[in-house]
Amino acid sequence: MKRFITNCKQLLKRCVNRNRFMTLVIGVITVSSIFVTVAMGLYASSGAAQVDLSRPGFKAVRKDTALPDSQEETFSATGGIDKLTLQEYQRLYAERTKGILEADGFAKDVLSPEALSISRSEAMTAPDNAP
Amino acid sequence: MMKKIIIVMTVVALIVGTGHHVRAETRLPLSLDELETVRNNCVGAQSILYRIHANDGVLRVNLKRRYDSIATKLMAPLNSRMTLNRLDATKLVATTADYERELDNFRQLYQSYEETISQAIFFHCKSQPADFYDIVTGARDKRMAVDRSVKQLNSIIRQYAGAVKELEDSLDKRLQERS
Numbered sequence: 503m504k505r506f507i508t509n510c511k512q513l514l515k516r517c518v519n520r521n522r523f524m525t526l527v528i529g530v531i532t533v534s535s536i537f538v539t540v541a542m543g544l545y546a547s548s549g550a551a552q553v554d555l556s557r558p559g560f561k562a563v564r565k566d567t568a569l570p571d572s573q574e575e576t577f578s579a580t581g582g583i584d585k586l587t588l589q590e591y592q593r594l595y596a597e598r599t600k601g602i603l604e605a606d607g608f609a610k611d612v613l614s615p616e617a618l619s620i621s622r623s624e625a626m627t628a629p630d631n632a633p
Numbered sequence: 634m635m636k637k638i639i640i641v642m643t644v645v646a647l648i649v650g651t652g653h654h655v656r657a658e659t660r661l662p663l664s665l666d667e668l669e670t671v672r673n674n675c676v677g678a679q680s681i682l683y684r685i686h687a688n689d690g691v692l693r694v695n696l697k698r699r700y701d702s703i704a705t706k707l708m709a710p711l712n713s714r715m716t717l718n719r720l721d722a723t724k725l726v727a728t729t730a731d732y733e734r735e736l737d738n739f740r741q742l743y744q745s746y747e748e749t750i751s752q753a754i755f756f757h758c759k760s761q762p763a764d765f766y767d768i769v770t771g772a773r774d775k776r777m778a779v780d781r782s783v784k785q786l787n788s789i790i791r792q793y794a795g796a797v798k799e800l801e802d803s804l805d806k807r808l809q810e811r812s
Binding site: 566579580581585588591595599603607608613621 | 675
């Protein structure tokens with residue numbers, strides 16, 4: 503077994519010395535592939551893939567993304583606290599949270615077997631899943 | 634030495650290899666008629682799933698952006714201002730911590746749901762209708778879990794508003810006591 507490993511090592515050395523350029527190219531491709539695999543793994547596992555609307559399949563709905571409002575009123579982190587400030591804060595808070603609290607989000611049961619027409623009962627017309 | 638390495642690698646490969654092929658048990662076995670219905674309608678179901686996946690993706694991005702905005706532009710500045718004014722912000726900070734925790738939970742739940750629905754979209758449903766049905770059922774359960782997380786976040790948002798109102802009332806009381 504030791505002899506076999508030694509022979510393999512010597513053969514590999516000879517190949518590398520004869521074809522240095524090809525070894526460089528193969529080495530670069532291998533290292534790049536490893537980095538790309540690691541990067542794609544991080545992309546999938548970190549949750550970035552779920553918010554990446556540039557992926558194919560999201561083309562039709564990309565325009566529905568709400569753009570961040572740079573003119574949005576902000577509440578300062580410094581300053582005094584009195585009744586007026588808190589009332590102003592509550593007004594801002596109610597305004598900012600109104601849309602989220604009124605939306606039904608993921609409440610609609612759009613994945614039921616009936617909605618997808620994969621149940622035995624009479625298939626309903628699949629609901630229009632507009633956000 | 635080589636033998637030991639080979640045995641260890643074989644055992645590791647078996648553990649890793651078998652681990653990936655755990656299949657969810659069908660909750661209720663489907664009848665032949667049901668399997669046939671799934672087989673016949675699954676392609677249409679996959680196109681519906683494709684649209685749902687896209688719409689949910691936008692909903693998730695919009696929701697997360699607004700939730701993040703609430704945390705960074707509303708909750709954090711008030712907590713900071715309370716601390717700077719040496720007022721008791723314990724309840725507000727605790728609610729903010731719950732909010733951040735639930736937001737992280739929402740992100741993880743959505744990720745799991747998105748992976749399952751993506752699996753259903755690209756599954757060979759005609760050849761494996763029972764497994765396809767299981768995956769869709771799993772996606773449905775996960776979507777409901779995401780919905781529960783959204784409701785919990787909304788509840789915490791209301792809780793925070795309640796805490797701010799309490800703070801306003803306590804400040805009012807203090808002013809009245811002084812006068």
